Amino acid sequence: MSTLHTVNKSPFERNSLNTCLSVVRGDSTVLLIEDGVAGALQNTTASASISDAMGKGVKFAVLGEDLDARGLAADRVIDGVSVVDYAGFVQLAADHDNVQSWL
Amino acid sequence: MKFAIQINEGPFTHQAADTAYQFTKAALENGHEIFRVFFYHDGVNNGTMYGVPPIDDRNVQAMWSELAEKHDLDLVVCVAAAQRRGIMDEDESNRHGKGAANIAPKFRISGLGQLIEAGIQADRLMVFGD
Amino acid sequence: MSDTKKFVYINRKAPYGTVYALESLEVVLIGAAFEQEVQLVFVDDGVYQLTKGQNTDGIGMKNFSKTYSALGDYDVNQIYVDEQSLKDRGLTMDDLQELTYEDEDDDWAEKSSMKLINREQLAELIDEADVLLNF
Numbered sequence: 001m002s003t004l005h006t007v008n009k010s011p012f013e014r015n016s017l018n019t020c021l022s023v024v025r026g027d028s029t030v031l032l033i034e035d036g037v038a039g040a041l042q043n044t045t046a047s048a049s050i051s052d053a054m055g056k057g058v059k060f061a062v063l064g065e066d067l068d069a070r071g072l073a074a075d076r077v078i079d080g081v082s083v084v085d086y087a088g089f090v091q092l093a094a095d096h097d098n099v100q101s102w103l
Numbered sequence: 104m105k106f107a108i109q110i111n112e113g114p115f116t117h118q119a120a121d122t123a124y125q126f127t128k129a130a131l132e133n134g135h136e137i138f139r140v141f142f143y144h145d146g147v148n149n150g151t152m153y154g155v156p157p158i159d160d161r162n163v164q165a166m167w168s169e170l171a172e173k174h175d176l177d178l179v180v181c182v183a184a185a186q187r188r189g190i191m192d193e194d195e196s197n198r199h200g201k202g203a204a205n206i207a208p209k210f211r212i213s214g215l216g217q218l219i220e221a222g223i224q225a226d227r228l229m230v231f232g233d
Numbered sequence: 234m235s236d237t238k239k240f241v242y243i244n245r246k247a248p249y250g251t252v253y254a255l256e257s258l259e260v261v262l263i264g265a266a267f268e269q270e271v272q273l274v275f276v277d278d279g280v281y282q283l284t285k286g287q288n289t290d291g292i293g294m295k296n297f298s299k300t301y302s303a304l305g306d307y308d309v310n311q312i313y314v315d316e317q318s319l320k321d322r323g324l325t326m327d328d329l330q331e332l333t334y335e336d337e338d339d340d341w342a343e344k345s346s347m348k349l350i351n352r353e354q355l356a357e358l359i360d361e362a363d364v365l366l367n368f
Contacts, residue, residue, distance in 0.1 A: 001360045008122070019245070019277055022317070023356040034118045065125070086129035093227050094104045094135070100243070100359050101230040101367045103111070109366075111253075144256055183259060215263040222364040223238055223269065230367045 002027040004096035008034035008103065011046040016102040021049055026057030031084070031092055033063040037070060040077050047078055054080050063089060106130050107225035108140040109218060111232030113148035114163035115156070120149050123231035124166055131174050138225040139177045140167070141218045142210075144232070147190045150180040152207040164207045171209035178210045179217045239270045241362035244279035248298070249289065254282045255297050257368035262300075265307035273304075274350075274358060276315040279368075280322065283314070283329040298330065305334030310346040315355055 005024055011017040017032075017039045024030055030053070032040045039046050040062035050060060060081040067074060067083065074083050084092065093099050108127055112119040127137055142149055149164055156162050171178050180190055191199070192206040206212060222228050242261055248254040264271060275283060282301070289296040304312070312332055319325060332346040350358070359365065 003359055008119075015277060016245075022352045023359060025356055025360060028360075034122060086125045087133055089126055090106075090130045090133055090135065093106070093229060098359075098362055098365055099227055099229055100362075100365045101232070103230065103232040103245070103367050111368075143260075144252060184256060215260055216267070218260060219240075219264045219267045219269070222240060222366070223267065228364050228366070230365070232367070 001097045002029075004028070004092050004099045005030045006099065006101045007032050007036040007039065008101070010035040010038040011044075011049075012038060017046065018049070020100075020102045021053050021058075024053060024058050029059040029061060029092055029096060031061045031063065031089060032081075033066055033089070037062050037066045037072060040067075040081050041072065042076055042078050050078055050081070054078075061088070061092060105136045105138050105224065105226045107138045107221035107228045109221075109228060109230045109232075110140065110142050110146035110149060111144040111230065113145040114154065116145075117233050119231040119233060120146065120163050121161075123229070124163065124170070126229060126231070127176075128170060131170075137174070137176055139179055139217065139221040140171075141221055142178070142180045143184055143215075143218065145188065146232075147180045147185040147188050150178070150185070150190050150207050150210040151205045153205050168208045168210070176209070180206065180210055180212050181218070182212050182214055185212055237269055238363035239272065239361065240264060240364045240366065241272045241274060241358055242366045242368065243274050243276065243359075244282060244368050245277040246368060247278040247281040248287070249292065249294055253368040254279070255295075257366070258297060258300055260366065260368075261304070261309060262307060265309055270311075271309050272311040272313065272358060272362075273309065274313045274315070274355065276318050276355065278318075278322075280314060280318045280324060280329070283332075284324075285328060285330045301332055302330060304332060305346055308334070310334035310344075311348075312346045313348050313350045313355070313358060316349045316351055319349075
């Protein structure tokens, strides 16, 4: 079983990303959407936790439309985090066995 | 693949209903099936026809109604959550003596069992909220 | 597809400040009639839903904390509390109400429905769920 985790809250406002990262497993994917896209950026106090999880085999994705809306360019995203569109979001949900939304 | 969608927030304060809409639209465009869209908590506020957003803003309710019209979607508003928040169809309105219904086109009011059934029937349940 | 699915409710919000805890409980109670496997998880601020001695007289809202103790009667008896979340908030299991059920396979003996879990066990619960309901 593998899970798609979605996080829609900024790590600077809520602990959703933190709790998510404490349970995410190597075969799963974390997709950052809405205000959660802030967690996907380089040089933040959250960046290291993403890189650590990546080192354990967790895959990361971020919703490009939400980055664009917030004026955050894709080149500021941490290396290895893939930028997807809504169709990519749908595909990720289909490719995993279940979906956990960290609201 | 068969998706079920749960929406927990209203149309403007949170992005949840917008994200759910974009997800649903993309799923349909990519050949997936939407078993049901279930509106819960303040999400029931997506189902009132009395919202009049400014002309240069999107109308989330109208977007859902149109998408439902086009793809024959099942848009279900939770009755318990809706009663608390004043979303009513004609039957509900008559029963509570309110004089007018405000449920938007293509939305229907039903029980929480519809959410559980969606979880059972769909391959994936997607929850959008705060 | 098997007839029975595993429904896992992830509760992460405190009661009263927002409506999520109350309306989540309503889903659990309705869902219990569908004879699916049901697990409830209380994590992060969700652990505050189960504190003992809630008194809402002063805020004028309905105290729904007693409803949790009825869950056993609805055959909802797999209730998991995240240990780390309790610890982070200076709480222990003694601060929470005790939820029990009567085990029909064991002469209706009263047993605890609650289990303390660590993050690894939480990861497993999420991983093995068919349907995840998040509140």
